[in-house]
Amino acid sequence: MPIKKNYIKRKRFWAGSLLAQFLLFFIFSKTEITVRFFERFFEWQKSLHQKIFAHSPFSVGDVAYILLAIIFIFFLIKILNKKTRNAYLFKSVILLNILYFIYQLFWGMLYFQEPIIHKLPKEEITLEETKALTVKYLRHCKQLRLLVKEDKDGVFKVEDLESVKKEILKQQRRLPGFPHPKSSNGINSLKPSLFTGIMSYTGILGYYNPFTAEAQYNAALPATYLPFTFAHESAHQLGYAREQEANFIGYLIGKNSENKELKYSTYYFVLKSLLNSLAEKNPDFVKQIIGEYSPGMKRDRAAEKRFVKEHEGIVENFFGFTNDLFLKSNQQEGSVTYSYFVDLMVRYERYSGVK
Incomplete structure (x- = not known):
């Protein structure tokens, strides 16, 4: 009987511990001083983990996920068995406690940093201003498209992915102090995902592993996606948790780059984001801009559409739905919303006088 009582006490303790963590981290998320502590802790943690894991030729974090x-x-098989159910439910709760604590300590609290947009001018963004920017980035894309390489089908290709990664690390160190206050350690920890085949059917381009500080990308993506995906994931490694803020930092990395492939991929992403933000308000303008794509850009767009068509289905819809819920639960807009990124970009261009 004492053994059974001790077991019940331990089970209640770990269940209560998980609930206590939910409450504790919720309180932390509302307290500026604790959020800043987690920001500083992240800087130390990510540098340590990248020094340990970056030199591995494969994603250590992906192996950990598989395990x-x-x-x-x-555990699920054991839980379905009545004889072992209680024991493995107990073990599952312990494991969830540990994983949840590590996740919040290493990454989760960064979603509650002060939003970048609070540091930028607050004037209203007009439709005409957005349209003017769209025309500007169309012009930039057409010019850059003439300078990059093509494959045998006339589609944009990246000749050297490693040089793009090195360029991103270089541009991280050149990011403006305002609104970017974080530092780069110059460690290359961008790796192809071990789940590339699956990722193509999920709509996920890349992801950051908070347990190893590695950034993974889908190596099967069309080339137009890849350089900017690198820049986006590297922004997560700097400590930007919100998706659209990582897009914004990726934009800052790519727009000043000397690497034409990274710059084209960045500007092409910006153009698509602007068009997506205008799709409902002004569909005729969007059609007009797409019609003005250069022949090379049209081939790139067709390649992207083929890739999406070949990999669409139930899996993509499921991952899109769950990712949308995850983003919204962490004070972000949904996964297909570009307005926050566009707001950040437009306000920054106003502030910095970008031409």
């Missing part, structure tokens, strides 16, 4: 998936499947 965790095996453990959870094993």
Whole structure:
């Protein structure tokens, strides 16, 4: 009987511990001083983890995810068995406690940093201003498209991915102090995902692993996506948790780059974001701009559409739905919303006088 009582006490303790963590981190998220502590802790943690894991030729974080998936499947099988159910429910709660604590400590609290937009001018963005920017970035894209390489089908290609990664690290160190206050350690920890085949069917271009500070990308993506995806994921490694803020930092990295492939991919992303933000308000203007794409840009767009068409389905819809819920639960807009990024970019261009 004492053994059974101790077991019940331990089970209640770990269940209560998980609930206490939810409450504690919620309180932390509302307190500026604790959020700043987690920001500073992240700087130390990410540098340490990147020094440990960056030199591995494969994603250590992906291997850890595979092992965790095996453990959870094993636990689920045991939970379905009445004889072992209680024991493995208990073990599952312990594991969830540990994972949740590490996740919040290493990454989760960064979603509650002061939004970048609070540091930029607050004047209203007009439709005409957005349209003017769209025309500007169309012009930039057409000019850059003439300078990059093509494959045998006339589609944009990236000749040297490693040089793009090195350029991103260089541009990280050149980011303006305002509104970017974070530092780069210059460590290359951008790696192709071990789940590339699956990722193509999820709509996920890349992801950051908070447990190893590695950034993974889908190596099967069309070339137009890749350089900017690198820049976006590298922004997560700097400590920008919100998706559209990582897009903004990726934009700052790419727009001043000397690498034409990175710059074209960045400007092409900006152009698509502007068009997406205008799609409902002014669909005729969007059609007009797409019609003015250069022949090379039209081939790139067709290649992207083929890739999406070949990999669309239930899996993509499921991951899109769950990702949308995750973003909204962390005070972000949905996964297909570009307005926050566009707001950041337009306000920054006003502030900095970008031409």
